[in-house]
Amino acid sequence: MPAVVPLSAPPLDPTGDGLRRRITLLCRLLRGAAVLYALWGLIGLLVLWHDPTAVDTAWNHRLGVDVGPVPWQQRLGGLIVCLVTWTFVAGACLNLWWLTTEFLAGRIFTLDAAALLRRTALHGLAAGLSDILFRPVIFVLMTLHMPPGQRQIGVFLMPADLLDVMLLCGFLALAEVFRAAAEIADDHASFV
Amino acid sequence: MPIVVRLDVVLALRKVRSRDLAQRIGITEQNLSLLKSGKVKGIRFDTLEAICRELDCGPGDLLEYAPAPPAEDP
Numbered sequence: 001m002p003a004v005v006p007l008s009a010p011p012l013d014p015t016g017d018g019l020r021r022r023i024t025l026l027c028r029l030l031r032g033a034a035v036l037y038a039l040w041g042l043i044g045l046l047v048l049w050h051d052p053t054a055v056d057t058a059w060n061h062r063l064g065v066d067v068g069p070v071p072w073q074q075r076l077g078g079l080i081v082c083l084v085t086w087t088f089v090a091g092a093c094l095n096l097w098w099l100t101t102e103f104l105a106g107r108i109f110t111l112d113a114a115a116l117l118r119r120t121a122l123h124g125l126a127a128g129l130s131d132i133l134f135r136p137v138i139f140v141l142m143t144l145h146m147p148p149g150q151r152q153i154g155v156f157l158m159p160a161d162l163l164d165v166m167l168l169c170g171f172l173a174l175a176e177v178f179r180a181a182a183e184i185a186d187d188h189a190s191f192v
Numbered sequence: 193m194p195i196v197v198r199l200d201v202v203l204a205l206r207k208v209r210s211r212d213l214a215q216r217i218g219i220t221e222q223n224l225s226l227l228k229s230g231k232v233k234g235i236r237f238d239t240l241e242a243i244c245r246e247l248d249c250g251p252g253d254l255l256e257y258a259p260a261p262p263a264e265d266p
Binding site: 187190191192 | 223233
């Protein structure tokens with residue numbers, strides 16, 4: 001079916017300029033926050049894992065035991081594990097940037113925007129889950145140099161983790177709803 | 193689709209050019225061409241109303257129901 005050119009009369013649907021105007025400020029703030037969050041996370045990781053004293057202090061406090069000086073190889077291992085999670089975070093931020101760029105260009109109820117929303121949610125969910133799953137790995141890494149009886153492994157879960165996962169699953173469901181809305185808008189656009 | 197658009201016939205009977213009609217009802221010539229060839233999924237009531245008003249005709253003059261013949265048994 002050939003694409004129908006929008007009528008010259010103002011559209012009756014809410015996909016026009018009104019909606020774009022309402023979300024412009026929010027989209028710009030989100031874009032800035034996405035870049036800031038990704039860079040902040042990366043710099044924070046590099047600063048923490050680069051400083052032996054900071055690593056020792058952080059893990060003494062977190063585990064409640066004196067982990068002593070953590071060898072550099074283990075610190076490097078910890079950094080790599082954290083960078084895996086950060087990669088998902090960066091993916092979510094990048095997709096959020098692309099999504100808000102689409103919205104700012106007025107391409108709101110489109111299948112591309114729906115796919116970007118879904119990818120943002122999936123990357124966010126992957127980041128949240130990898131953060132939870134890699135915690136025991138970092139526990140082991142930070143205590144690997146200690147005598148076998150003093151090494152620690154444990155699943156460290158907080159109520160906020162569940163909230164994060166719930167919100168991200170909700171976001172994923174919203175992406176599916178958004179895709180259905182985009183398909184309806186696509187159909188609507190082929191009416192003259 | 194069993195709905196046939198007969199806009200081209202009505203245009204010829206009224207001796208109205210597509211370009212003129214498109215201008216008078218406020219849609220693009222390209223969209224009117226798609227409508228004439230039946231390559232759209234639907235027509236809005238306000239577009240139909242505008243065409244009927246400008247061509248002095250009814251919806252039944254523009255649209256015709258022509259069901260496909262039943263498939264023959266092999």
